[in-house]
Amino acid sequence: MDVSPAPVVLVSGPEEFFADRASQRIRDLLREAHAELEVHDIDAASYGAGELFTIASPSLFAEPRLIRVSGVEKSSDAFIEDAKRYVSEFAEDTTLVLRHTSGQRGKGLLDLVRKTPGAIEVPCPELKKDQERLTFAQGELRRLGAQATPGAVRMLAAAYASGSVSELAGACAQLVSDSGTQITEESVNRATEGRVEASGFKVADAAIAGKQSDALVLLRQAILSGTPAIPILAALNMKLRGMARVFGAYGSSAQLAKQFGMAPWMVDRAMKDIRGWQEADLARAIDLAAETELKLKGGSRDPDYAMERFVSFVARRGRERG
Incomplete structure (x- = not known):
């Protein structure tokens, strides 16, 4: 997943696998650049007024911060109010990641983020169609440095058609680990036997x-x-x-x-x-x-x-x- 840190990152959509990967990628990139990175987690549903500004305020040693907010779709009124103020004038050396799965709660905040210069959105849609899962499997194998025949990709996606995206991703990783970077229908057949x-x-x-x-x-x-x-x-x-x-x-x-x-x-x-x-x-x-x-x-x-x-x-x- 091609994600870069930004002052405000909106991770939207129902697919938790993509959301977790995006959040992990942002943290890893920030930590590569700043070993002293501070990571803070906030639950938007139980948020208390002023909490965001307390965390984002400069410390004595001015360490960079990553603030991850979960459950924005269940936000308290206090969080929505504070987050809107923060997005309008975000703190220096701070990355705010907002996780919103679905629904209308917090829509005004999301709309504000989407039109704020410097903020980015990472969509995490659910993969409902066969073609979407095929495309994901192809991309995942490429990410792992593997080459697969079209038939092999089709067999792999079919073998995990009823599983989660994380299960399909895990199967791709295991297949490459077991069979190497040249994936054929026979190697998929061996790996998925019994599915x-x-x-x-x-x-x-x-x-x-x-x-x-x-x-x-x-x-x-x-x-x-x-x-x-x-x-x-x-x-x-x-x-x-x-x-x-x-x-x-x-x-x-x-x-x-x-x-x-x-x-x-x-x-x-x-x-x-x-x-x-x-x-x-x-x-x-x-x-x-x-x-x-x-x-x-x-x-x-x-x-x-x-x-x-x-x-x-x-x-x-x-x-x-x-």
């Missing part, structure tokens, strides 16, 4: 490739080993959504990637996967996925059969038997 989502993508890869027998065998093995069917269905859905985006589209991988919010290699993969599909059959596959999800969640007496039927439908690219 529910990784099993799901094995089934999805086989089904999308038209290997019906292999896909069904992998599906049965996953179910027998205790893997829930819902994550397997989610893996197939992820592929089908990508295929639907690029169906009938024209242009270079870079152009389509920008248009659809996908990585260029994902566009190439979806274009390859879509070969042999008819538009009506792809639409039916997406509809059948929704029907299958209902059956898996209690709408059928035999959910395993419903999942097998869906996997077979995808592997046959929507065609009937024979």
Whole structure:
């Protein structure tokens, strides 16, 4: 994360992993420049009037200060009033870091920080989309000095699709530690063996490739080993959504990637996967996925059969038997 110290730093958004990393980065940079750095922590919810100014006032030896404020979204009235005064005329050799997760509380203070010269904001958004987690995994591996094939990154992100961002970051670090800086699908497969989502993508890869027998065998093995069917269905859905985006589209991988919010290699993969599909059959596959999800969640007496039927439908690219 590219963050630099500033007199006032607003760390906004719900993702605590990014917020913690930003705060740590600021502290490390300040401590590199000033070994005598003083660090103070304030809870904005229980803040008492004047506390901020007491901490920020110059000491006898004028040591630089880092003041970290948590819970700005739950600020006391006293903190909001004092923080607005402080931001309007901040102290020298002091860095104030304000952590605000979400909500309208403290909005006036946030707006003031955002228009104050010299202050900066570090957004920490939640990663909700598959592409966002893929992009994060790619960046994390690059940060660690590793090179990974597109398929390896996709497998890694899929293996931790339901985990936290910190878990995915930890997996990247562990993978590089165990496998070195050249990351392949095989090294990810070894590292993620047993992950529910990784099993799901094995089934999805086989089904999308038209290997019906292999896909069904992998599906049965996953179910027998205790893997829930819902994550397997989610893996197939992820592929089908990508295929639907690029169906009938024209242009270079870079152009389509920008248009659809996908990585260029994902566009190439979806274009390859879509070969042999008819538009009506792809639409039916997406509809059948929704029907299958209902059956898996209690709408059928035999959910395993419903999942097998869906996997077979995808592997046959929507065609009937024979």
